[in-house]
Amino acid sequence: MARALINVPPKAKRGEVIEIKTLISHTMETGFRPDNTGKAIPRDIITEFVCKYNGQEIFRAELFPAIAANPFLTFFTVATETGTLSFEWTGDNGFSATESVNISVE
Amino acid sequence: MTRAAFLLLTVVSAGAAASAADIPLSERKSGYDFMAPETRAMQDDDTANPAMLWVLDGEALWQRKEGSAGKSCADCHGDARTSMKGVAARYPAFNATRAHPVDLGERINICRTEQQRATPLAFESKELLALAAYVGQQSRGMPIEIADDARMRPFLQAGQDMFTGRQGQLNLSCAQCHDDNWGQKLAGAAIPQGHPTGYPLYRLEWQTLGSLQRRLRNCLFGMRAVAYPYGAPEYVNLELYLMWRARGMRVETPAVRP
Amino acid sequence: MTRQDEPLPRTRRRFLLEAGAIAGAAGIGLPLGSEHAAATPASMRAAIRKVVGEAPLNRGKIKIDVPALIENGNAVPFTVSCESPMTESDHVKAIHVFTEKNPQPNVISVQLGPRAGRASVSTRIRLADTQKIVAVAQMSDGSFWSDDVEVVVTLAACLEGT
Numbered sequence: 436m437a438r439a440l441i442n443v444p445p446k447a448k449r450g451e452v453i454e455i456k457t458l459i460s461h462t463m464e465t466g467f468r469p470d471n472t473g474k475a476i477p478r479d480i481i482t483e484f485v486c487k488y489n490g491q492e493i494f495r496a497e498l499f500p501a502i503a504a505n506p507f508l509t510f511f512t513v514a515t516e517t518g519t520l521s522f523e524w525t526g527d528n529g530f531s532a533t534e535s536v537n538i539s540v541e
Numbered sequence: 542m543t544r545a546a547f548l549l550l551t552v553v554s555a556g557a558a559a560s561a562a563d564i565p566l567s568e569r570k571s572g573y574d575f576m577a578p579e580t581r582a583m584q585d586d587d588t589a590n591p592a593m594l595w596v597l598d599g600e601a602l603w604q605r606k607e608g609s610a611g612k613s614c615a616d617c618h619g620d621a622r623t624s625m626k627g628v629a630a631r632y633p634a635f636n637a638t639r640a641h642p643v644d645l646g647e648r649i650n651i652c653r654t655e656q657q658r659a660t661p662l663a664f665e666s667k668e669l670l671a672l673a674a675y676v677g678q679q680s681r682g683m684p685i686e687i688a689d690d691a692r693m694r695p696f697l698q699a700g701q702d703m704f705t706g707r708q709g710q711l712n713l714s715c716a717q718c719h720d721d722n723w724g725q726k727l728a729g730a731a732i733p734q735g736h737p738t739g740y741p742l743y744r745l746e747w748q749t750l751g752s753l754q755r756r757l758r759n760c761l762f763g764m765r766a767v768a769y770p771y772g773a774p775e776y777v778n779l780e781l782y783l784m785w786r787a788r789g790m791r792v793e794t795p796a797v798r799p
Numbered sequence: 800m801t802r803q804d805e806p807l808p809r810t811r812r813r814f815l816l817e818a819g820a821i822a823g824a825a826g827i828g829l830p831l832g833s834e835h836a837a838a839t840p841a842s843m844r845a846a847i848r849k850v851v852g853e854a855p856l857n858r859g860k861i862k863i864d865v866p867a868l869i870e871n872g873n874a875v876p877f878t879v880s881c882e883s884p885m886t887e888s889d890h891v892k893a894i895h896v897f898t899e900k901n902p903q904p905n906v907i908s909v910q911l912g913p914r915a916g917r918a919s920v921s922t923r924i925r926l927a928d929t930q931k932i933v934a935v936a937q938m939s940d941g942s943f944w945s946d947d948v949e950v951v952v953t954l955a956a957c958l959e960g961t
Contacts, residue, residue: 438597442588452916460594462748465925467902493914501898501906503874503923504748505591510909513916579866579876591874729953730870745871799870 437461437532441522446539447514455486455494456509459524459532465500481506481526489518498526514540564720564734569790572733572798575724580745584797592674592743592795595667595750599675602668608659614672617656625679630792633781635692642696644777645673646752664771670741670750677741677794685738685792687785700782703775709766715779730799736787737780739796746799753780838904843897843933846904850895850935851943860944861894861936872926872952880919881936881944891918893937900930926952 442456459481466478478500486494493512506524521535573581587593603614603621618624633642636651643651649672650661662669689697704715718727719735726732740753747755754776761768769775838846847856864878883891890913896906909920918936926932933947 438594440588440593440597456588458589458591458594460591465902488914491914493912495910496920497908499903499905499907501901501903501925503925505594507589507591507921507923509921510911511915511917511919513914515914577866577868577870580870583874583876745874748873 437524437530439522439524439532439534441520441534441536443520443536443538445537446541449514449516449540451514452511453514453538454509454511455520456507457484457486457522457534458505458507460505461524461526461530463498463500463502463504463506467500479527479530481524481530483525484508485523486510486512487521487523488512489516490521514538516540562720563786564723566789569736569787570723570734571736571738571790571793573739573793573796575731575733576797576799580797580799584739584793590743590795590797592741592750592797595671595674595741595743596678596795598667598671599673599678602672603675608653608657610656610658612657614652617652621675621679625676627680627683629673629677629680629794630683630685631687633687633777633784635688635690641774642693642777642781644753644780645676646754647772647777649673649676665752665755670752673752674741674750674795677792680792681794683792684789685784685787687781687788689785693781696778696781697785699775700778700780700785703779704782704786709761709764711765713764713766715760735783736790737783738787738790739793739798741794742796742798744798750795753783837927838899838901840899840931843899843904843931846897847895847933847935847945850893850908850937854941854943856935857942857944858946860938861934861946863932863934863946863948865932865948865950867948867950869926869950869952872928874923875926875950875952876921877924877932878919878921879934879946880917883918883938885913885916885918887913888939890939891915891936892939894918894920895935895937896924897933897935898924898926898930899933900928901925902927906932926950928952 438460440458444453447453461481462479463481464476464479466475468476470476480500480502481498484496484498485492494510496508498506517538517540519535519537522533524530524532573584583589606613614621629645632645632648634648636643646664646669649669653659654661707714715735718732723732723734737753740756741750743750744756754771757776757779758768860883861879861881864880865875869875879894879896881891881894883889885891891911893908893910895908897904898906906924907922911918929951931947931949933945936944938944
């Protein structure tokens with residue numbers, strides 16, 4: 436399981452715009468790099484990221500080989516209610532990782 | 542290549558080439574100070590610093606029982622946040638049994654083989670880097686303090702000789718770049734003073750975390766010198782000298798560098 | 800993926816690599832032979848067209864924030880933001896980022912909506928070369944807005960040997 440680091444404020448006021456920061460370990464092998472014998476190393480990247488807030492999708496990203504290794508992605512959302520933010524990364528070779536964090540909204 | 546050619550390469554401005562001399566303590570700068578603001582910001586924010594992924598792995602490994610002894614690091618050392626505070630700032634440290642200094646990675650492997658009765662972790666393996674990063678982070682902000690005593694002196698001297706001696710097809714010494722020409726440019730990049738304040742660190746060029754030995758191998762490669770195998774005593778001697786040279790500077794582990 | 804058979808422009812980075820000045824497994828995205836061609840301004844335009852269709856591409860509203868001089872092309876801090884009230888009736892639906900000289904033009908595409916509150920996304924991108932980056936925003940009213948910046952990628956001096 437890939438290591439992921441999520442940063443979301445644990446508490447927020449209703450209607451407040453909060454920043455979500457995500458970092459996940461992945462080499463993001465481009466498919467364009469040669470190995471020692473000159474052959475291209477096959478592509479192995481995260482292709483998709485989805486964030487859901489209490490089950491409802493609020494943000495989605497399609498990633499390409501131009502995203503740096505150990506993808507870092509930050510975006511915003513409106514704190515609407517207390518609940519769970521869930522994160523899902525999927526990619527080549529069956530890669531899949533999930534994380535979730537709780538947020539308390541007053 | 543001659544020294545003249547080297548100077549051309551480094552685009553040394555007129556009159557800037559000083560003779561080999563130690564950098565005065567007050568003029569020492571971390572590699573951090575030579576970085577672009579964006580790269581500094583990456584290091585400064587733990588939620589953006591990719592090296593923190595390894596620190597988190599190291600934190601988990603610290604608790605994991607390993608080897609035929611079935612012991613975790615925590616079983617002997619307890620909470621790393623207190624027991625490991627300041628430890629990395631004192632490494633390489635003298636190991637009496639081996640009668641030579643060992644670096645942090647070797648120290649971790651001594652624990653693995655002798656205490657945990659487990660196989661040693663491979664150089665540059667994810668696990669070894671993760672543990673070293675986690676232990677190193679506990680010294681973040683603390684001054685580097687290398688033991689400078691009679692037992693260490695011969696190894697320090699060997700490290701200094703390696704730093705100042707010319708080697709490789711380019712006939713260069715470490716000191717020519719990092720003592721005499723720091724602040725100048727080599728291709729598009731600033732030449733830092735070469736203080737190992739943040740290892741293991743995340744290098745953008747590597748796109749991963751790496752050890753000081755990996756970095757030293759890069760330097761040797763650039764100088765067209767023969768790189769020693771990982772774990773060679775030459776690296777430990779050189780690290781010892783570099784850490785002594787950086788004495789009093791703050792530990793930045795886990796740092797970010799371009 | 801859009802492909803083109805023209806080789807990479809003869810840039811300094813590529814020249815130095817080929818000259819073996821400092822050899823090694825350097826840099827990302829350097830194409831191998833002719834099977835992978837670099838994205839060129841033409842292939843980038845085609846990729847943008849694929850998103851925008853026949854709609855006009857307006858300048859403005861969206862803004863790229865990236866360092867003008869880049870220390871290492873392997874991880875370039877990159878932010879794209881778009882002016883929008885982010886309401887149900889008036890919001891940014893998607894943001895797409897393209898480059899001109901990477902091996903392929905697409906960098907990232909994000910979908911968002913009124914629940915984002917703010918249309919701003921940050922990431923770290925790879926830039927194989929000094930080149931132009933283009934960002935395109937698709938609004939809820941169907942209009943498209945763009946921004947572009949030129950960035951300079953410097954060559955790292957101490958590359959790793961293999």
